[in-house]
Amino acid sequence: MQDFTFQNSTKLVFGKEAENTVGKETVKYGRKVLLHYGGGSIKKSGLYDRVVESLRKEEVEVFELGGVKPNPRVDLVREGISICKENEIELILAVGGGSVIDSAKAIAAGAKYDGDVWDFFTGKAEINDCLPIGTVLTIPAAGSETSGATVITNEDGWYKRATGHDLMRPKFSHLNPVLTYTLPEYQTACGITDMIAHILERYFTNEKNVELTDRLCEATLKTIINNAHTVLKEPTNYAARAEIMLAGTIAHNDSLSTGRIGDWASHDIEHEISGIYDIAHGAGLAIVFPAWMKYVYKHDVNRFAQFAHRVWGVEIDLNNLEKTALAGIQKMEEFFTSIGMPITLNEADITEEHIDEMAQKGTERGPLGNFVKLNEEDVRQILQLAR
Known part of the structure; x- marks a missing residue:
């Protein structure tokens, strides 16, 4: 820590x-x-x-x-x-x-x-x-x-x-x-995705011995996931709306950052997408995060397997942690799809026209991220994975 x-x-x-x-x-x-x-x-x-x-x-x-x-x-x-x-x-x-x-x-x-x-x-x-x-x-x-x-x-x-x-x-x-009762479903879902992404940026860290904040991140993620479909189906459900609202605040008030160094590459990559295409930030994060995960998970397959098990309930295969890690990423993609988020650039009607530009602009001040340092070519490959 x-x-x-x-x-x-x-x-x-x-x-x-x-x-x-x-x-x-x-x-x-x-x-x-x-x-x-x-x-x-x-x-x-x-x-x-x-x-x-x-x-x-x-x-x-x-x-x-x-x-x-x-x-x-x-x-x-x-x-x-x-x-x-x-x-x-x-x-x-x-x-x-x-x-x-x-x-x-x-x-x-x-x-x-x-x-x-x-x-x-x-x-x-x-x-x-x-x-x-x-x-x-x-x-x-x-x-x-x-x-x-x-x-x-x-x-x-x-x-x-x-x-x-x-x-x-x-x-x-x-x-x-x-x-928040009158928020459109899409806006509610984008918000849910945004707060999940804020937690994930903190969760994927190279810092060891951060069990307490790991557990706090996981609990906040599960609270959001558990209440997401309720607020979409029952927009005037006060209890569920309150849980989501408070979770969004906790996700980004820096208490979950204590003792650890977060990543933030996915946010930086998404900023290039929404900067050019003006899409909702949450929708862009739903596209970028799974692609980033697929690109970097081998850097710490144990952490990704832990994420899959504790957050998504995936059974850990001790003989094949990579399988467990990939199953967790798939579960997250399925969740984003279930709340109406795109998980590929194609679903958001974004072509590969500006991929090179986004990779260049995103890294013009240096490599992105902390979990894994990403250069221009890395960002380009992540955006290609996101197609």
């Missing part, structure tokens, strides 16, 4: 009508707020009105910026930064899913920086200061409500890049499972 320092200061307000107390949390950080959100769904559902009412009860001055798209764009981030600087915004309140929260984080960092915010995503600058952020989560998936990470897309070259810092962890996040 690695030595580590862990701190996650995000306050979670979880439960029915949680959003109605957002004003009381907001005024702890200021009275001039940028309300950041996506399309019109929060207005149609009445969530927008409830949030604004809660803010106004505390005499908070509200500025607004909507229009966040999936795979959020840097141009809107730049617009938000201008609003913050011109109006001396004191807190950014993100109401939405991971894309909205990621966009808010980038705005929060950029508002305290004199250069262009994209510098953070290319490694030209480091984050040293950040406006405080609050969230009202509507889509359990990205775990951005407690993480210090953000991912933004630049349409100039279609680069999708990540950056992170503990300063970007939200100060508070309000999680109400009822808000």
Whole structure:
């Protein structure tokens, strides 16, 4: 187990009508707020009105910026930064899913920086200061409500890049499972896949003697898997929605990372796919992860056999651990298919046209991953396996 320092200061307000107390949390950080959100769904559902009412009860001055798209764009981030600087915004309140929260984080960092915010995503600058952020989560998936990470897309070259810092962890996040009742099945399934992928990135590590966090990862994975079909068949099942929502937060709040070094190559490869094709992040991960697993499983067949047995219930064949490992990968593919996810590029109508470009762009700053270091040719072969 690695030595580590862990701190996650995000306050979670979880439960029915949680959003109605957002004003009381907001005024702890200021009275001039940028309300950041996506399309019109929060207005149609009445969530927008409830949030604004809660803010106004505390005499908070509200500025607004909507229009966040999936795979959020840097141009809107730049617009938000201008609003913050011109109006001396004191807190950014993100109401939405991971894309909205990621966009808010980038705005929060950029508002305290004199250069262009994209510098953070290319490694030209480091984050040293950040406006405080609050969230009202509507889509359990990205775990951005407690993480210090953000991912933004630049349409100039279609680069999708990540950056992170503990300063970007939200100060508070309000999680109400009822808000997820109206999510379309596909969006729910993409979220489930996203949170599973966050756990897998941490699970596949070269670090030894990490039994506790192995077991925590496995328990969280099994909780998601056990409740996935229930939320798809019974969208208003509060108990199942609550399990999924909390699991998504735990999957990416870094508690499962303690003492271990995760991989993250699959996320980096997927960013190239969704950066060019603009597909849902979860759908892209359902395509990439099985291909990555098939490419690297021999590096530690024991860990893959453990994954197959503990998570998917595959009987361990001590005489043929490779067979056990491959059966686990197949079980995962079957699960993704059962919840409506694509598991190949062809299923997502993605041709091989940009495979070379994705492999080159993905590795232009160096090899990907930690479990197995991947160069450009490795990424190309994984994308070919994903076809």
